[in-house]
Amino acid sequence: MEVNEVKSSQVNEEKLHELLGKMVNEMGAAAIGPLIILGDRLGLYKALEEYGQVGSRQLADATGTSERYLREWLAAHAASGYIEYHPEQDQFSMTREQAMVFSNSESPFLMTGAFYAISSMYHDEEIMEKAFKSGEGVSWGDHHSCLFCGTEKFFRPSYRTNIVPNWLPLLDGVVDKLKKGGKVADVGCGHGASTTIMAEAFPNSEFIGFDFHENSVRHAAEGAKKAGLKNVSFKVANAKNFPGADYDLIAFFDCLHDMGDPVGACQHVVKALKPDGTCLIVEPYAHDTLEENLNPVGRAFYSFSTMLCTPSSLSQEVGLALGAQAGEKRLKEVALQGGFTKFRRATETPFNLILEARP
Structure with missing residues (x-):
């Protein structure tokens, strides 16, 4: 035969x-x-x-x-x-x-923004081919420009629906502090969607968005100016050296896993928070094992992680490369290694884990 x-x-x-x-x-x-x-x-x-x-x-x-x-x-x-x-x-x-x-811009289920980000992945096929062969990282800012607007368009509807009414109230004492007048750092803020949403809701508080991508910071500042927000500012800084102290709340919205040294970022946050301060960590939804993540949501996030999240981390110091499907167990390990003593899941959505860490 x-x-x-x-x-x-x-x-x-x-x-x-x-x-x-x-x-x-x-x-x-x-x-x-x-x-x-x-x-x-x-x-x-x-x-x-x-x-x-x-x-x-x-x-x-x-x-x-x-x-x-x-x-x-x-x-x-x-x-x-x-x-x-x-x-x-x-x-x-x-x-x-x-x-x-x-079509409904107010809908938390608006999905069109994801396709802008997906478009950037096709544009970046050539640089990712080189990265696969060399093992080197690709910085967030080196991707096609469709990625930046796409990321904002994809996350903004969910953030607008969830941050103020659903997520912040589940954090111990945070809403009361923000109503009276607190100090908040939004680390890895990108185009500033999460920052401005919180600033609009809590006019007595001060909000500072930090990101290492200069063009995103510029875009965020322009957006806040157009919205007439006086209690928000944006600065270029990374997660391990952003300035300021005595923050009531420091937030990572869908970005901790992108960082080269998330443990070091947590260490800096612990020092920058007030003793009774809170760190909000919003991450892509994931279970703790690969077999549990073999589903449509995991498929999408593993694909984004391959082209965007993992190369971003590998391009930075340490390059831990958690990936977009790190899962709560691994994220807790990172937070505790970074000096937090309390860590819990506050809630979840089909696309996100909402985690609370405290010194």
Whole structure:
């Protein structure tokens, strides 16, 4: 028997076709990513939500776009189950649930921002190929610019929904301090979404956002100025040397795992906090073992971690490379090694662990 015949006889045809079917689905998911970004930029989702059931010509006129291009865009979305198609009228519409994911800027389930960040990952394929071969890191600022706006657009809806009403009240005594007038450091603040959300809610408190990426700090400061916020400022600094002391609250929003030396960052935070201060650590949701994270959420975060989080950590001092699926057990080890004596899970969401650490 020839080698090819042996290999063929060992193939499980059912499993092969199951895998092929999965890959066809993956191809569609990857291909529609740029269409999602276009839909967001051109206001197509918002227009579709506002018009209700509408034809492609009317929607094209309303959005100032080409009907022929828009027709293909609508068809791709209908085939994906992202919008509804009504063949009798040859029209399209969006359900309330679809609007919450694609068009409603106030929805905590808005997902369009993630595709900007995913776009950056495709742009960065060449530099990541070199990193895979060399083992060297890739600094956050060396990624494609789509990453920075995408990160903000993805996290802001959840932060706006959760930080003030759901997360801060679960931290011991923090809300009372902020209402009276506290001092807060938001470390790794990026474009400042989390910082400004807290500053708007607690006008008596002082908020300082720190990030080592200068362009992000500049963007954050401009956003705060446009919002007219007087109790917030932004400075370039990393997690191990940001200035100030006697903070009531120091927060890490989805960034501790990106740091080269998260233990050192925790050590600095312990020194910078008041004796009764609190550290809020928000991290991507993860279980403690690989087998427990083999699910759709883990799949997404492991992919982001491969292209963004792990290379960012490896580019810095120590390069611990926790990864975006570190899990609560590993994060607790880091916090305790950094000098915290108390650590607990305050709550969780499908995408985040909300952890409280205290000196």
